[in-house]
Amino acid sequence: MKNILVIHGPNLNLLGQREPGIYGAQTLDTINQAIMEKAKALGLAVECFQSNHEGEIIDKIHDMKAYDGCVINAGAYTHYSYAILDAIKAVQKPFIEVHLSNIHARDAFRHVSVIAPACKGQIAGFGADSYLLALDAIAKIV
Numbered sequence: 331m332k333n334i335l336v337i338h339g340p341n342l343n344l345l346g347q348r349e350p351g352i353y354g355a356q357t358l359d360t361i362n363q364a365i366m367e368k369a370k371a372l373g374l375a376v377e378c379f380q381s382n383h384e385g386e387i388i389d390k391i392h393d394m395k396a397y398d399g400c401v402i403n404a405g406a407y408t409h410y411s412y413a414i415l416d417a418i419k420a421v422q423k424p425f426i427e428v429h430l431s432n433i434h435a436r437d438a439f440r441h442v443s444v445i446a447p448a449c450k451g452q453i454a455g456f457g458a459d460s461y462l463l464a465l466d467a468i469a470k471i472v
């Protein structure tokens with residue numbers, strides 16, 4: 331069975347109460363449950379990890395030896411963390427970038443993803459389903 335890591339970045343622990351008009355009403359726990367159900371259907375083992383700290387996310391990416399692929403929502407770090415970009419490049423495993431919202435339809439600073447060049451692709455704008463679509467994609471890659 332392939333092992334997939336799902337990383338949720340900063341402020342995603344507040345889902346459900348954080349700007350629900352943009353990010354939806356589902357909590358992170360509910361989204362993680364849907365992720366686990368989808369993983370089961372796809373025959374994948376999945377671990378979900380959330381951190382508000384750039385260094386912790388980088389340390390987790392360094393642990394990618396234990397995983398075959400990663401689905402990452404780096405939150406606002408997406409737009410400026412060259413350190414997360416470098417970490418993804420360093421571990422040489424497939425990453426899929428996800429966002430709940432359509433970052434290209436929002437503030438100009440959100441149109442840029444500095445991690446995108448190190449990822450296989452990006453899924454944005456489908457709410458919690460973005461994660462489930464990313465699992466479909468990573469299942470085909472690993």
Ligand code: DQA
Pocket residue numbers: 340341342403404405406407408428429430431432433440
């Ligand atoms: C987000 C989009 C980012 O711009 C924002 O900073 C987030 C969430 C999303 O899932 O839509 O924290 O990654």
